[in-house]
Amino acid sequence: MKDHIHTIPVLDALRDPGHCPFCKMHRQLDKDAVDFIMGPAYMDEDIRDKTNEAGFCADHLRKIYAVQNRLGTALLIHTHLKHIQKNLEVSDTFAISGGFFKKNDSTGKRLANNIEVFQKRCYICEKVDGTFKRYLDTFFYMWPREKEMIPLVESLPGFCLLHYGMMLEHAEKSLNKKHLENFLSVVVSLQQKAMEKLEGDMDWFIQKFDYRNTDAPWKDSKDALIRSMAMLKGIVVE
Numbered sequence: 001m002k003d004h005i006h007t008i009p010v011l012d013a014l015r016d017p018g019h020c021p022f023c024k025m026h027r028q029l030d031k032d033a034v035d036f037i038m039g040p041a042y043m044d045e046d047i048r049d050k051t052n053e054a055g056f057c058a059d060h061l062r063k064i065y066a067v068q069n070r071l072g073t074a075l076l077i078h079t080h081l082k083h084i085q086k087n088l089e090v091s092d093t094f095a096i097s098g099g100f101f102k103k104n105d106s107t108g109k110r111l112a113n114n115i116e117v118f119q120k121r122c123y124i125c126e127k128v129d130g131t132f133k134r135y136l137d138t139f140f141y142m143w144p145r146e147k148e149m150i151p152l153v154e155s156l157p158g159f160c161l162l163h164y165g166m167m168l169e170h171a172e173k174s175l176n177k178k179h180l181e182n183f184l185s186v187v188v189s190l191q192q193k194a195m196e197k198l199e200g201d202m203d204w205f206i207q208k209f210d211y212r213n214t215d216a217p218w219k220d221s222k223d224a225l226i227r228s229m230a231m232l233k234g235i236v237v238e
């Protein structure tokens, strides 16, 4: 498995016991991307062109701000603001001669469309998603070729719903019939068992609130609420 560039991070995440391996890969990419931009890639002109254009989503703006590099954050935001301003400009002549936007004028719509595009984009999300897709490709490249894959996947406690769905969709496109059947038989039964177990643990977690169960053992349910949030939405509670 030395011929694929992303084999190592994929294997590392699969070998690390605990929660969804794709969440782990995604979190690491996310952290690396924030470190990279503040590292200080924001001084690089080519990268800055890209951040000016795409900007950042609310989550990544918060993460950049949290790095505590006020000058770096200010530089990134300032030139991005300038870019937005340029794209939302309305000429003076238009504003004066028209009184303001005339009815049926497309200017308001054009501005609204531009704003919508800005709202949807994020330099870091796009960077992370690009590499994450290649990790998924690597996973399915390895599936029929690497003997270690099945035992590694079978030792996992399941996947979060988002990545479970992504895997199923990707599997259909990436694997031939034989390997797809094999993949589904392993992954679907694994996930079903994981979800049944989680539901049972949640049930016991709730029953533990009954005073009659105060002294009963927790079994595996102590962290069932946290594991449920991780499975449903990939949330990690520290």
Ligand SMILES: [Zn+2]
Residues within 6 Å of the ligand: 020, 021, 022, 023, 024, 159, 160, 161, 162, 163, 164, 234
């Ligand atoms: Zn996940």
Ligand SMILES: [Zn+2]
Residues within 6 Å of the ligand: 056, 057, 058, 059, 060, 122, 123, 124, 125, 126
């Ligand atoms: Zn983002």
